[in-house]
Amino acid sequence: MKGNGRIIEYALSTLARRKFKNFSVAAVFSVLIAVLSSILFLTHAYKTETLKLLDNSPAIILQNMSGGRHELIPTEYIKTLSGIAGVGQIAPRYWGYYYDSLTSANYTLMAVDEGMQDVKLIEGRMPQTDTECAVGRGVADLRQAGLKDDFFLITGAEQSVNLKIVGIFTANSAILTNDLVVMTKDGLVKFFNMPADRATDITIEVNNPAEVSMVARKIRHAFPNSRPILKSELIRTYDNIFNWRGGIVLTMFFGAIAAFMIFVWDKATGINAQERQEIGILKAIGWETSDVLTLKFWEGAVVAICSFFTGLILAYVHVFYFNAQFLAPVLKGWSVLFPRFEPMPYIDIYQIFVLFFLTVVPYVAAGVVPSWKAAISDPDVVMR
């Protein structure tokens, strides 16, 4: 047989003869690639963004434990902590949760401190008095509130606290601030009825990043009831959460892979009588075994490569232009407040190559292997 070009031409003609079947296969293959790629694109994009952001978190967060649970931490610990060699800036954090029965949503209430005044991603400003607050875009939208509007919260004693919204975090910071209600420290301590000498937790910076675990060990030694959470643990937690090994994403991934494997297995376990006869005729008119294999390779490659590229394009458009409309409900879960899905288009080329070798290569091989078995047989036997 003469040249690959003619074999490709013949392969395309063969595919065109069974256009409905081949088009259906290509459509299913494209959808499968689109689903898998969407999951990979979305999780990788959010994982990358989250890890890049959280790399700026405090080196250590110190929690106090009581009865095996998180407990408010005495601020007097700060004096001892500042005496530990290698410890940099130490600051107590005041924050807590608030369930809003009006909207059935959970808010995270947080106290402002001096450094926060120059946060840029906010319309308006941070609160300066006990009657002011700044809220996340999600909270503002849920309460249909704007700047200078009143914002009611009900304390544990069933008394309402009336705050004035002086700042709304911008929508592009929603991944960090969507459910936040930022108040002054005194306002928050009063609202949660916290003892004056307690904070929610303490953040600790360490001068030399290589000494973080050493400092954490010293802290554990000084306060056996405490739980230091290192930045590396925090990053590992999020790495796990967004890793495609996790939960629903895993299930979807394996569901799709299993469907594909059954499909490929069905193809690999044999070719039908018509295809067998076709191979016999080609052999009888003088085709070499290598020509038949090249033909079958191209038949598989045309469908697989077209489907792979189409699937990738569909996945990219779905995730980064339509904000993953089909996956969003799964990822949102039960959250009433969920930031707008706008993943940053971080792409991992390595993942695309892995997907290519997991899908295109088996598909092409599944077409070539049974044809090879038929092609090495005597044409007369094959055609019967």
Added chain:
Amino acid sequence: MSKTKLFAGFIFLEAAVLAALYIGSVSRVQLKEPEMALKRRMVRVMKLTDVAFWTEARYTRHPSQADFFAPFQDFPSSVDHFPAGSIAPPLQIHGAR
């Protein structure tokens, strides 16, 4: 036009679209870099430890700050209530197999 040319044209078109999307994604990430810098600064200044994706429970809002036994914190042997909980795999406990 021969089928081979049509096929090559189609593959070339798809490859070109993919290349354009990839270049677009790189430039979009670069364009968003100043915004990312502001968000990183926000994390540092506000001492944030978690992202505000899932707000339905303490352990989904702040997975990094949750108790060690986070998925079962509400009562012993309780099943996981929230779909988001299934996205967070259980912690690897040292020595456990």
